[in-house]
Amino acid sequence: MAALQPVRGTHDLLPDTARAHRAVEARAQEVALRFGFDEIVTPIFEFTEVFKRTLGDTSDIVTKEMYTFEDRGGESVTLRPEGTAAIVRAFISNGLAQQVPVKAFYRGPMFRYERPQKGRLRQFHQVGVEILGVEGPAADIEVIACGYRILEALGLGGTVTVELNTLGDLESRAAYRETLVAYLEGRRGELSEDSLARLHRNPLRILDSKDEGDRAVVAEAPVLADSLNETSRTFFARVQEGLAALDIPVAISPRLVRGLDYYTHTAFEFTTTALGAQGTVLAGGRYDGLVKQMGGPPTPGVGWAAGVERLALLLADPPPAPRPLAVVPAGAEAERLALPLTDRLRRAGFAVDLGFSGNMGKRMKRANRINARAAVILGEDEIAAGAATVRDLDSGEQTQVPLDGLEAGLDRFR
RNA sequence: GCGGGUAUAGCUCAGUUGGUUAGAGCGCUUGGUUGUGGUCCAAGAGGUCGUCGGUUCAAAUCCGACUACUCGCCCCA
Numbered sequence: 283m284a285a286l287q288p289v290r291g292t293h294d295l296l297p298d299t300a301r302a303h304r305a306v307e308a309r310a311q312e313v314a315l316r317f318g319f320d321e322i323v324t325p326i327f328e329f330t331e332v333f334k335r336t337l338g339d340t341s342d343i344v345t346k347e348m349y350t351f352e353d354r355g356g357e358s359v360t361l362r363p364e365g366t367a368a369i370v371r372a373f374i375s376n377g378l379a380q381q382v383p384v385k386a387f388y389r390g391p392m393f394r395y396e397r398p399q400k401g402r403l404r405q406f407h408q409v410g411v412e413i414l415g416v417e418g419p420a421a422d423i424e425v426i427a428c429g430y431r432i433l434e435a436l437g438l439g440g441t442v443t444v445e446l447n448t449l450g451d452l453e454s455r456a457a458y459r460e461t462l463v464a465y466l467e468g469r470r471g472e473l474s475e476d477s478l479a480r481l482h483r484n485p486l487r488i489l490d491s492k493d494e495g496d497r498a499v500v501a502e503a504p505v506l507a508d509s510l511n512e513t514s515r516t517f518f519a520r521v522q523e524g525l526a527a528l529d530i531p532v533a534i535s536p537r538l539v540r541g542l543d544y545y546t547h548t549a550f551e552f553t554t555t556a557l558g559a560q561g562t563v564l565a566g567g568r569y570d571g572l573v574k575q576m577g578g579p580p581t582p583g584v585g586w587a588a589g590v591e592r593l594a595l596l597l598a599d600p601p602p603a604p605r606p607l608a609v610v611p612a613g614a615e616a617e618r619l620a621l622p623l624t625d626r627l628r629r630a631g632f633a634v635d636l637g638f639s640g641n642m643g644k645r646m647k648r649a650n651r652i653n654a655r656a657a658v659i660l661g662e663d664e665i666a667a668g669a670a671t672v673r674d675l676d677s678g679e680q681t682q683v684p685l686d687g688l689e690a691g692l693d694r695f696r
Numbered sequence: 697g698c699g700g701g702u703a704u705a706g707c708u709c710a711g712u713u714g715g716u717u718a719g720a721g722c723g724c725u726u727g728g729u730u731g732u733g734g735u736c737c738a739a740g741a742g743g744u745c746g747u748c749g750g751u752u753c754a755a756a757u758c759c760g761a762c763u764a765c766u767c768g769c770c771c772c773a
Binding site: 342364 | 698
């Protein structure tokens, strides 16, 4: 094992896993397209500033998790740790504010220098959607609904809980932050070390703490809902109404907060208990201040990202490998004819394997190993008859089919 | 970044209180079957016991460091 390993926290995806990942991405994109999202592909690295400015200087991602390096021109660049910042940057760079609302779907690798765990890697993959330029709760509803329908399409509707909360608008959030910090200051003696560090950096996170002492303090803490102004209240109510109208079951989690500074109003997480500590499978929220903060025209936004690895781990029945046909020649003459015959079948749309060498027995073995549906056997008898023997490898039944009508004869193995 | 666990064949795992040439199942190769796969039978290949160092007459086994994986914390998809 010591010899040649991939970099810590990165993995090779062998065919079975690769297929599962592709299925997750393809399914997600298919559903997102149905919702009117269109794919945007951004580079996998950006100027470091892009992430620093969006994620906030105090976030964990910026302070300790970024893959940052200087390129040969002396520019500081960073492998993207998440997708939203890049989409927003592209939105500004390309003047997309002119075409609002923009509905973007994205996918691809993300990089975070973290200690790996199950479902947590240094290079991982996300799919995500963002809606830019819509102020009202209709966008929040659409984005959450899209996420939920994707999980349903993956067969995960029942295994995932949709947790929902609101952080309120900027005014409400700031007001709450103040009351919360004041309360926590009063009981700072009871807080865990982690939470003391969070007290000013990111006090909302303390609500989410797993420490017992913290939980006791949090249990009596002022509730965010009480700090919400009228606007925030109605906004949240309308999000809930919309999801109810779509029969999307949600659990209101007053303690659900998001780590990144740019979130306002709606916050949500789709979680599962099947993945240990990494139970969040899809998460996002509204980020009305972000575009402006990055130097663009004030533009509201809402979106989410989902972890492809985590979803792939949950897939109940991973997609099966494709089942090809196998062309099996017997004899030198057949060997010559097999190549153009294989090509002809491939051009007719069949997946066809032609073994590279070996006698008939070996080739039949290979046909079996690659789980071929049928073998198209070509030998002296067949050549003489202008036909091929088609053997159904599941039933063992075989019949001679004239080469003229071969495609039609193979139709049921397509 | 912090704490715990694990590391033996391609895979899943045995390996006694330290004691000769380190095992099994699955998989792989070959043969039984030079025009028929799967099942069955037989044979075979495959291991610096994660790496480096230490203790010992003797280390897969005991000790240390490192690396990777894993579980939890932090954080997050």
